[in-house]
Amino acid sequence: xxxxxxxxxxxxxxxxxxxxxxxxxxxxxxxxxxxxxxxxxxxxxxxxxxxxxxxxxxxxxxxxxxxxxxxxxxxxxxxxxxxxxxxxxxxxxxxxxxxxxxxxxxxxxxxxxxxxxxxxxxxxxxxxxxxxxxxxxxxxxxxxxxxxxxxxxxxxxxxxxxxxxxxxxxxxxxxxxxxxxxxxxxxxxxxxxxxxxxxxxxxxxxxxxxxxxxxxxxxxxxxxxxxxxxxxxxxxxxxxxxxxxxxxxxxxxxxxxxxxxxxxxxxxxxxxxxxxxxxxxxxxxxxxxxxxxxxxxxxx
Numbered sequence: 448x449x450x451x452x453x454x455x456x457x458x459x460x461x462x463x464x465x466x467x468x469x470x471x472x473x474x475x476x477x478x479x480x481x482x483x484x485x486x487x488x489x490x491x492x493x494x495x496x497x498x499x500x501x502x503x504x505x506x507x508x509x510x511x512x513x514x515x516x517x518x519x520x521x522x523x524x525x526x527x528x529x530x531x532x533x534x535x536x537x538x539x540x541x542x543x544x545x546x547x548x549x550x551x552x553x554x555x556x557x558x559x560x561x562x563x564x565x566x567x568x569x570x571x572x573x574x575x576x577x578x579x580x581x582x583x584x585x586x587x588x589x590x591x592x593x594x595x596x597x598x599x600x601x602x603x604x605x606x607x608x609x610x611x612x613x614x615x616x617x618x619x620x621x622x623x624x625x626x627x628x629x630x631x632x633x634x635x636x637x638x639x640x641x642x643x644x645x646x647x648x649x650x651x652x653x654x655x656x657x658x659x660x661x662x663x664x665x666x667x668x669x670x671x672x673x674x675x676x677x678x679x680x681x682x683x684x685x686x687x688x689x690x691x692x693x694x695x696x697x698x699x700x701x702x703x704x705x706x707x708x709x710x711x712x713x714x715x716x717x718x719x720x721x722x723x724x725x726x727x728x729x730x731x732x733x734x735x736x737x738x739x740x741x742x743x744x745x746x747x
Contacts, residue, residue, distance in 0.1 A: 448545060450607060451553050456560035456600040462733040463564035466740050468532060468571065468635060496520050530635060531589040532566040534559050534575040535622050536603060537640035540612025546671040547729035552607045554667050555639050557732040559603055562637055563596050565740065571635070575599045576626050577606050578618050584625050614641075620649035623656060632659040639726075641667045642712050650715055657719050664721055666712065669728045673705055 496509050499519035512520040536559050542552035549557070559575075566573045573596060574589035585602050589595070615621075619640055626636070636656065642664075656662060716723035724739055726732070 448548075448550050448553065450550070450609075451556045451560075451604065453600055453604050456556060456604065457597070459557065459560045459733060460564045460568075462561055462737065463568050466565045466737055467569050468562070468565055468740070495523050497523060529570060529572045529591050530633060531631060532562075532571045532573055532635045533589070533626060533630075533637065534563060534573070534599065535626060535636065535638045535640070536575065536577045536606070537619050537622055537638070537642075537644070538578045538603075538606050538608065539580065539614045539618050539644075540608040540610065541614030541643055542641060542667065543608040543611045544669060545728045546669050547727075548731070549728050551641060551667045551669060551728055554726055554728050554732065556603050556607055558665060558667075558726055558736060559637075559639055560600055561732055561736055563599055566635075567591070567593050567596055573599065574629070575602070576622050577602050578615070578622055579606055580608075581615055584622055586625065586629070588629070614643045616644050616646070617648075619644040620646065620652055623649055623652040627652060627656055630656065630660060634660045636660055636662045637665060638662065639665045639667065642708065645708070645712060645715070653715070653721075654719055657721060662719070662721050664712070664716060664723045666723060666725050667728070668725050672701075673709070 496512050497520065499508060499513075499521045503521045507521045507523075509520045509522050536555060538552060538555060542550065542555060544551055545553070563573050563575075570591075572589035572591045573587075575585075575587040577585045577587075577599075579585055585606070587595070587599050587602070619638075619642065623638075630636075638653075653662065712723065715721075726735070
């Protein structure tokens with residue numbers, strides 16, 4: 448299977464046209480909306496003071512101006528422009544696996560690239576945290592416009608695993624913990640992971656982050672993971688290693704572990720009210736991801 452290169456990730460810009468990443472929660476959109484809006488209400492960016500009118504929110508009355516002018520005045524706000532969108536790329540050697548069309552690591556890169564283009568073409572500021580094989584994550588603070596995309600795509604290309612290996616058992620929590628102090632309320636966080644390192648610490652960090660931000664989980668899945676191997680014996684090989692695999696016994700053990708992981712992740716998403724989307728290695732990103740972005744759970 449061919450690993451994605453920078454040219455391919457840049458070319459995904461064409462698939463991003465007409466797509467959008469809207470705030471999922473209306474209350475959060477009012478707090479720090481996806482884009483500057485002409486609608487006036489409570490927000491983070493002060494605009495002006497004017498005479499109070501029937502129907503205005505009494506909580507926005509400017510009492511100092513009211514006392515000085517002898518008539519009630521209210522503060523007006525605009526929603527903040529260019530919402531921060533964070534990509535969390537949980538890259539690790541365990542993603543160097545795929546039975547159909549592409550590796551899980553390649554799926555992550557292609558999905559991250561497409562989402563990055565959707566964000567900046569929609570007027571958002573793009574930031575990213577990219578796992579770096581046990582080293583501290585690479586951090587890219589949010590930047591507006593397309594200039595912020597290329598460094599992220601270059602880092603993703605450089606960080607993709609080149610051979611199979613074990614997943615870092617703490618990679619997900621390291622990413623989430625590194626992101627937490629960088630966030631401002633109302634950010635959109637897109638977590639791309641196979642969630643193999645999901646543990647109690649990662650769940651707690653994700654719970655804290657999602658209180659004041661819009662988090663969405665994109666689960667990288669290969670068809671053989673949830674279907675298991677068909678019955679029979681298999682010769683399995685890696686560079687320098689070769690062995691036989693008992694499909695019957697391995698399938699039963701694997702499906703039990705898979706069901707446990709699937710249930711844990713589903714329970715977490717339900718408890719925190721987070722959209723959980725499966726991305727399959729058998730599906731090209733340019734054709735599978737755009738319809739997902741148009742689903743109600745992703746729309747405003």
